[in-house]
Amino acid sequence: MAGAAGPGTGPGAAGGDGDDSLYPIAVLIDELRNEDVQLRLNSIKKLSTIALALGVERTRTELLPFLTDTIYDEDEVLLALAEQLGNFTGLVGGPDFAHCLLPPLESLATVEETVVRDKAVESLRQISQEHTPVALEAHFVPLVKRLASGDWFTSRTSACGLFSVCYPRASNAVKAEIRQHFRSLCSDDTPMVRRAAASKLGEFAKVLELDSVKSEIVPLFTNLASDEQDSVRLLAVEACVSIAQLLSQEDLEALVMPTLRQAAEDKSWRVRYMVADKFSELQKAVGPKITLHDLIPAFQNLLKDCEAEVRAAAAHKVKELCENLPTEGRETIIMNQILPYIKELVSDTNQHVKSALASVIMGLSTILGKENTIEHLLPLFLAQLKDECPEVRLNIISNLDCVNEVIGIRQLSQSLLPAIVELAEDAKWRVRLAIIEYMPLLAGQLVSMCHMLQCIGTVCENLAGEMTSDLFLGSGCVECFTCSACQNLAGIRHCALSPLLPVYAIREAATNNLMKLVQKFGTEWAQNTIVPKVLVMANDPNYLHRMTTLFCINALSEACGQEITTKQMLPIVLKMAGDQVANVRFNVAKSLQKIGPILDTDALQEEVKPVLQKLGQDEDMDVKYFAQEAISAVAQRLRKLDFPVKDSEEPSDPEADKNHFLRPRGPGEDTGKAHRERAARVAPEEAVGAARFRGTDAAKGPAYQLHVNTETHLPNWKLQN
Amino acid sequence: MLVASQALLWGAPRGLPTNFTVSQRSLPLPLCTIDTPPHPALSLPDLHVMYLLHLVELASLGDQPHGRGEFYLFCSPCYPCAGNAAAAWPARPARPLRIASVRGGGACPGHRARPSMGEDTDTRKINHSFLRDHSYVTEADIISTVEFNHTGELLATGDKGGRVVIFQREPESKNAPHSQGEYDVYSTFQSHEPEFDYLKSLEIEEKINKIKWLPQQNAAHSLLSTNDKTIKLWKITERDKRPEGYNLKDEEGKLKDLSTVTSLQVPVLKPMDLMVEVSPRRVFANGHTYHINSISVNSDCETYMSADDLRINLWHLAITDRSFNIVDIKPANMEDLTEVITASEFHPHHCNLFVYSSSKGSLRLCDMRAAALCDKHSKLFEEPEDPSNRSFFSEIISSVSDVKFSHSGRYMLTRDYLTVKVWDLNMEARPIETYQVHDYLRSKLCSLYENDCIFDKFECAWNGSDSVIMTGAYNNFFRMFDRNTKRDVTLEASRESSKPRAVLKPRRVCVGGKRRRDDISVDSLDFTKKILHTAWHPAENIIAIAATNNLYIFQDKVNSEMH
Helix, strand or coil: CCCCCCCCCCCCCCCCCCHHHHHHHHHHHHHCCCCCHHHHHHHHHCHHHHHHHHHHHHHHHHHHHHHHCCCCCCHHHHHHHHHHHHCCHHHHCCHHHHHHHHHHHHHHCCCCCHHHHHHHHHHHHHHHHHCCHHHHHHHHHHHHHHHHCCCCHHHHHHHHCCHHHHCCCCCHHHHHHHHHHHHHHHCCCCHHHHHHHHHHHHHHHHHCCHHHHHHHHHHHHHHHHCCCCHHHHHHHHHHHHHHHHHCCHHHHHHHHHHHHHHHHCCCCHHHHHHHHHCHHHHHHHHHHHHHHHHHHHHHHHHHCCCCHHHHHHHHHCHHHHHHHCCCCCHHHHHHHHHHHHHHHHHCCCCHHHHHHHHHHHCCHHHHHHHHHHHHHHHHHHHHHHCCCCHHHHHHHHHCHHHHHHHHCHHHHHHHHHHHHHHHHCCCCHHHHHHHHHHHHHHHHHHHCCHHHHHHHHHHHHHHCCCCCCHHHHHHHHHHHHHCCCCCCCHHHHHCCCHHHCCCHHHHHHHHHHHHHHHHHHCHHHHHHHHHHHHHHHHHCCCHHHHHHHHHHHHHHHHHHCHHHHHHHHHHHHHHHCCCCCHHHHHHHHHHHHHHHHHCCHHHHHHHHHHHHHHHHCCCCHHHHHHHHHHHHHHHHHHHHCCCCCCHHHCCCCHHHHHHHHCCCCCCHHHHHHHHHHHHHHCCHHHHHHHHHHHHHCHHHCCCCCHHHHHHHHHHHHHHHC | CCCCCCCEEECEEEEECCCCCCCCCCCCCCCCCCCCCCCCCCCCCCCCCEEEEEEEEEEECCCCCCCCCCCCEEECCCCHHHHHHHHCCCCCCCCCEEEEEEECCCCCCCCCCCCCCCHHHHHHHHHHHHHCCCCCCCHHHCEEEEEECCCCCEEEEEECCCEEEEEEECCCCCCCHHHCCCEEEEEEEECCCCEEECCCCEEECCCCCEEEECCCCCCCEEEEEECCCCEEEEEEEEEEEEEECCCCECCCCCECCHHHCCCCCCCEEEEEEEEEEEEEEEEECCCCCCCCCEEEECCCCCEEEEECCCEEEEEECCCCCCEEEEEECCCCCHHHCCCCEEEEEECCCCCCEEEEEECCCCEEEEECCCCCCCCCCCEEECCCCCHHHCCCCHHHHHCCCEEEECCCCCEEEEECCCEEEEEECCCCCCCCEEEECCHHHHHHHHHHHHCCHHHCCCCEEECCCCCEEEEECECCEEEEEECCCCCEEEEECCCCCCCCCCECCCCCEECCCCCCCCCEEHHHCCCCCECCEEEECCCCCEEEEEECCEEEEEEEHHHHHHC
16 A cells, blocks of 8 residues: 555556656546546546556555546546446456445446446446455445435436346345345335336346245236336336246246236326237247237237227237247137237228238238138238328338248239339339339249239230339330230330439439349340330430430440440430530430440540530530540540550650651551550550640640640639639 | 338337327226325415515626626625636526525625625625616516426526526524525526527527426436427536646646656545536427427426427437427418417326316316327316306406416416416316406406507416415516415515515505505506516425516515424
8 A cells, every 4th residue: 555656556657767658647637627528538538548557556545536526527428437437347456356446336326317327337237247245245235225225316226227236146134135125116206216126127036036036026016017107017017028937837827917917908008008019028928828818819909909009019019929829720810819900900090000010911921821811811911002001002012022922923913013003103202212122123023924924914005105104014014025925015115214203313213223124134125115215205305304315325225235325325315415405415425424335436436526525615514524524534445445546636745756756667547556556555554644644734735635625624613713 | 111110219118109190089088086195284374474585686787688798796795605606607607697685684694705805896786786776677687487496495597588597595504593594596507598590580589488397316406498499408516526636737727847747646626615517418409399388397207298389299308309299289270270288287296197278278188198199188177158258358368377286286276367276187167266366457458458468478386285376466466365264365576565574565456446545556556567477385385476577585474483
């Protein structure tokens, strides 16, 4: 003790050459009381460094007393402190001195901020494990008792979380005392404490001897479950799960079930909600026999509860409940005792209940098997598919695959298709978007079934002409095409042009879809069905649709390949460069940049380049910008393809000069080719770099196309500044 | 994914819907029978024997009522604590504020002398200005709410300037017997600031509409204060220790010579004068479209509700980013709007019950157990209108301006323009008691309508044992009604009549021609002096009356002489 405060005791403590090593620590310590919260927080977070520098002795005698009184601080700082102290055992001298950490944590366990208290309790629990049994009884248990009999409820709530860690290691006499304290907290005056006790009841029950559970915990549980405050009662439901796991079937029936039954019929909907929410856990805890006997009727009541919240929570649990039933006789139970209630829920008045059900109901088909699904569940699915609430329909559609496995798509088809078409027309664009995102999945499911063709064809014909349904018809036609069965189906004319839909997000999703569809069904199909339709849109009076053409081309070009792109798409794109709307024009530039890699060099050089150059001189700034981007991309590509740099145009460029000298002997016509080889051999990258350099230095005269842009951009740039 | 939003949960799964449109079925509500819990027996206040305990006047300083300069707190010598409050100022300093006071004890009780240079002059200034009659009252100083905490040891007032002033009851001391029960300034802070809602082009006043104390959880006190839109949770703590000792500088902040620093020093906490710190803990904003008229803390100690004109929201005290709408009376078409919510309160013991009053004079009791949305009430308390009394003003004067549960939870007290009524929770058809507050105004409604006084929102209060009720009136009068003896009294809160330790004289307003001495005729009532906000100590017969910028604290003689 005496030497502890002196120099050199702790590692890093002041030695002869103190200043250098002391300084950072001194700053940290001083900042423990800095006015800036952030600095205090930093210091607290480095508390272990400070403690290490001070050494174990001074940490115990000086640092900890200071920290104990720091509870005036901001919650944020206290939280960090509580967390730090949980790992401090080593820094105060090991398990033998772990009790030194109790005072600061005790004061932290009484602050009014719940987060801080919880963290302090967590740290205390951690430290309790490091106590020796003797120290536990000498220091830790008294602390718990102090907290449990504290004046303010904050300390009593904190105590609730500490019983279960000290109980198993305490002697019998102390155990009795601990139980006594817990009992009194369970009947505390303030609801806060009763709530804390109720939430720790299950945990405490687990560490108790079985006899004590029966004789003490069960009465407490019964009391809490009939507390006058429903916020306490609902927490008792949670405890019920843990207690039920500990008891035998007979005891369960006698001790717990009456309370549970009562909770399931509680006046307060929040308690019933809790029962519904914990139903699977309860089911597992009480075992199959009681489930059949008690829980199923209770569940039926919850499914027809008057509060929508409760019904929704119960509906969520339908699948889990059914899955966890004993396999033997499961089907009959579901058919007779659950399904009738589910049928009612399908036409529930509350959409949240219906959509909760819709999200799990499909799971029942695997449990019930094909025949029952077709006979009983399918009508429900279909009813839900026609539900007025889009969320319900979506939940059904998104789970289609599990039904598909059981009964096959055929049964669903007739109702599925119209339902999807309807959804695609939904007034909410998010729903339409979701449908489009599901399209590839559905198409994938549908495509394997050739026998569906007839039916799809019929639908296509029926719906031909409806623009929004085009979306679906597109994929419908896909099947038709791949099966080469009904190529002339009327629907083909109205193929996948969902891009016509008015919201950009949808158009974007739809165009992406197009690409996937083309990849799936091949270029021939694309050329015959999609491309013409897309190209027709280029003349649409609505510029958004004209832009859609460009987006589609962006998406399709890669999948369609060079030939189709060059022959069919490129001319249209180039034509659109003269569009009067600037948005279309700069999208032309973007498209050209995008499809550039697919085109061959001749087309690039002869068709694309002039157009881009023209766009580069456009009066619109954005058009110019994107044209410039496209030009540099195209230029790069041209170089990579060994396209000749026109050296004659670049007398001032040294690189070009070199090229000049190294020009092959043959004059004139052959220049291009030879030069191309040269460029490829020598320095394609240098050439690019040179081009860039020239681009930035406009005074050096024309170099490739870039000077045009820089020159015209410069004034703009100045203006902007 | 567009999956149904499941009930948002508060930590432990207590699901409440946010904006469900639930079709509700009406349930026969199993209301618990409410027994009156045993209550500490109180000596019935002799209504005539009230004397002034303490009068406090708030006044902004200087000619700039809204100036926001340095913080001044001129305190009379009786305010050692107020001086400390000024010294320790973690929350935003309040606007320049002067708190002057007259104390029942007359002479200053033994306060700790503080050696301060400027104090004497300050004191003179206060006394001088206090003696003048203030006809001029700054709008910002008008007290807008008064609230005792659960023990009655603290009293908070809020004013139109967004300030909260907290008074603490002096502990009894042997050498100053008269100081017992006197309330001293404990802390002052700026709770709300004027704001501007740019989206709606609306000014949001800083006026404190309501203050509610939270049940005390540890040595610190907490309260909720609200203006029209934003509710704030404040923590009030005392600090009597201060860390001392730096490594790298001395206490004045001068850097030490580094070469002298040879060992590390851990700061040590040393006792110091008591400091009161107020710090904002949470801000509950954006929950209300309309003006918040009341807040109420639930008996479960973890939730509270806030009511505006059309909706009631339920908040968790620890969660600021969401609240649950439990009542919504907004019609689909605002043209169909016929009534608004005027006040609401939680039941004192049953965490699931709350009541709200409407501008049509009805009270609706709701049970949160029955359904997540309480648009359907469980009980409707409404008195059938007397057709003979119907007039143009019927609806306006029947609007309930305040509703308070009795401490026992058995009764509810409502105030409308002319009466206070006591309702039994078990009887919906009519109030069990009705008291006329100022029936003589019935003939003057027309002129009261013209000067807008008819829309004044008077509050009402129970005494600690639920046997006496109190409410305010005009001309700085306030009324008390003894429920057992059916006696009533009119008292006046005025500086002239409130000599320290002098018993208040009952006042009378005469209606007809017969006029007794000291009577006041109806026509000479001053309608600009109104007592809207009153509060009664939860256990003792101490009342706090807010009259414009004056806070009067009265105590009954019987009670004080027992001490």
